[in-house]
Amino acid sequence: MSCDVSQVFSRLFKAAGALALMAAVSGCGPSEPKTAAAPPDMRRLTDRQYHNVIGDIFGRDIEVGGRPDPLTRTDGLLAVGTRTARITPAGLEQYYLVAKSVAAQVTDKVHRDTLIECKPADVKAADDTCAQTYFQRVGRVLYRRPLRAPELKAAVQTAHEMANASQDFYNGVSLALADMLVTPQFLFVVDETETDPANPAGQRLTSYAKAARLSFFLWDTAPTEQMLDAAEKGDFHKDVSKFVDAMMDSPRLQDGARAFFADFLGLDKFETLEKDSIIYNAFSNVVAKDAQEEVLRMVTDHVITRDQDYRDIFTTRQTFLTGPLARIYRVRVERPDGAWVSHEYTPQDGRAGILTTVGFNAVASHPGRSSPTLRGKAIREQLLCQHVPDPPGDVDFTLFEDPNSPNKTARQRLNAHATAPACAGCHKITDPIGLALENFDGIGQYRQTENGEKIDTSGDLDGAAYGDPVGLGKAMHDNAATPACVVRRLWTYAAGRAPSQANSAFSNYLDKSFARDGYRVRGLIRRIATSDAFYAIANGATGTASDVPPVQTAKAQEK
């Protein structure tokens, strides 16, 4: 969406100082190029989104367990896999169990008076009026649009039948709520569309669908009731930027940013992380959990809370630690327990940026030793968006692991291995950068020697030479692929698909804008969330709005 003069002046008056002036003006820049719209999607809720939605609607004290079907990582992101994810019988069984558990908690004696706005005339009998009031409201936030008349009728009828069968109004509400939680309307976020008045031959997202798209992108959850009220008035067709700005001012932006960075950085690998307890006896479940959290805190604090240059996540000495994690890092923190404290490394610590974290190094390692190849691959594929070919099928590691070999360090072993022509090509892509992190063992503990031999961490990243892990971070900071990668992934995450060749002008526009904004992720998020491309929809079958008229909400009826 283009930047108008009033926006600039508004910002100028609000902001103070020359820096703000520059930022405000730089927010305009070239206008957004036209893009080829993608067809509407039907995305399955991620596990995190499911938790967030339940927590937002019913409260964070409602326990949500379960184990949904795994997602397929596509174009570097699990978020893209939601577009094609299915629900297997075992997966739905899990959803149903969770739904029944959530519904039972919502209607129990502890929660019912808070979460259900009306009381039945007789708790031992059905009360259709109260049930209708409740499901009309809660159904709208669950389905992210008003319930259609048959949907509401079915919920009230279910509540009625179960209330009579069990002589308990709340049993009825519980069953109907559980059933709503396993409907496709809830589990799949469908891009519902309507005829675009500005282009009668084309389609546009409904106001509700725009609200949902924005909410899941910025907050990783469903739209709030206030957003749905605005959607009902069609406000998301008017000026979306005011919603974007308000949402970006909210602490909930952290949730959205954490969801993106967890996906982008492949933190799901922590779910299956394991380390040998004899070799690494300092490593535990607690350390693994904290190591994952440290990466997220370090990154989101830097790019969201403090709105700093994205590239600095590879060089910053600012981080957050707990006592158990500090013991792996061998640094002192004020609190030896599990509380989080901010911490700044000294230049002598040999650590700066996410590449030197326990989290990054432990995940990109074997259970009992470090792996320059896995680390190099992770940097290339996740952080630079480059493809590393699969190894050939007949790899012979004999030279790599010959027990009689004089090779003591990983560099020496890999050099011997990489003499094989079939292996050399790929190892040249991964190993030089992975070897720079050999100061960190398989769980990220600092070391200077391996088997008594001093570790050589020098190398170069695409021509930029460095001498140690901190130097590699600086090389990552200065590499042109680093910001381009996060731009690509953030757009892919938001849109649910990687940018196509046809939209290369839009990709270039985002890249240049990101650079002009000083590589601020906040700015990039805002630019995407306010872009026409983010909401553009091509004509297609999926998500076409039903002809069934929606039930009017109480507020609409009043008008």
Place this chain on the structure above:
Amino acid sequence: MSVLLPKKMHRRAALRGLLGGGAVSVALPYLDCVLNESGTALAATGQALPVRFGTWYWGMGHTPGHSVVEKRQTTKGIEFIEECASLQRHKDNVNFFGMFGMPLDGRANYTHFSGWVANRTGVAPTRGGEVPAPTLDLLIADVIGNDTRFKTLDVTAVGIARENYSARNTDSRGAAEVSPVGLYARLFGPEFVDPNKAGFKPDPKVMVEKSALSGIMEESQAYMKTVGAADKARLDEYFTSIRQIENQLALQLQAPAPNDACLVPSRAEDPPEDRLAKVREMPHVVSTHKVLAKLLAMAVACNQTKVFNMVFTDNFANVRREGETYTHHLLTHTETIDTKLGYQPLTFWFNKAAMDGWADYLDVFTGVKEGSGTLLDNCMIFASSETNYAKLHTIDGVPTFLAGKAGGRVKTGYYVQGGGDPITRVGFTAMRVMGVPIEKWGQKSLQTSKIISDILA
């Protein structure tokens, strides 16, 4: 009865859904020429016992020359040696399929992946991570698994829920059960109806629950009209999943027939998990596998499912021995061959542990008395890996077993010499024995229409 998925469907329509448009062709009318209804599966009561199908998976294959004595031709009598020594006690309960090929027609061998996909779907993947057609257990479940609480049960002993080699396609791969407590609760929790308990009374609340689910889902059907073809297929699968829940509720309303083989086990307990590292150490995997195997076998005996899948170790064999820096998988590539032994000793240790695990599994199924025989007699269990010799990633000769007599439909105790035929002949035979109405299976050089008649009873 659900109004969502009419039970009376046109047969061709049913089969189209059943086979998922995959690499299968259907014979209509189906001539049940391979099934043996000789009565060997009859219980003392005279009531026919169901025939069930299972799969068992382990990663990293065999150590060639140190596992099974190769035969020049198909012959009665399998000689399990060294790595497979523990299977000697089950040599008459299994068939072993050696020297079959796995032609990929020029497609890449995605290491530790193409092997299991081709073996279980009949189609070689065109990229890593792709499951191009339904796995054979699901094709079988579509035929025999619709009248039990669980159409299939997927379990893994290796602690990674996503390591499940049963999939409808790339995007439809459920999470496997990893926890004994979780599996116990699912199988024998409050929803379980004990067939041997007197005084069964259907709960009217369950009746309402089932009716409500059908009613609310009927409204959801409107979505089917608003989505494109690809998403329609996703919703189709969703409604099939709903149907299973409806089945589960319906079964809670019926008094099951008394069943002597069904002995509800005592509550399972998860081993203490004080350290993350222990989960995939081999002794832990072995003990977890034994507990899960007992629960799974009892789920089968109690008629909770007719199709069951167990993963002992995953395709990348992320299992370790305490104090070793490398996993089983990495050892296959890094460990030096001991010239005296003629193999990689540590890798052999892991391979042997897997075959010991397979023997344990068969012990559990032969340990359950059912009818005039054992539970295994009324099952067919397809066991396979993804490679033959992991050090070289070879997939020709990938070791494959069929255990159990499938209710008297097959003979066991045979070493079947494949002579380079596609390994899909084993899966195809298994499906035909289990009643899947197909006349050929697989694509390109993996396609087959040849049953392995040597093992038919």
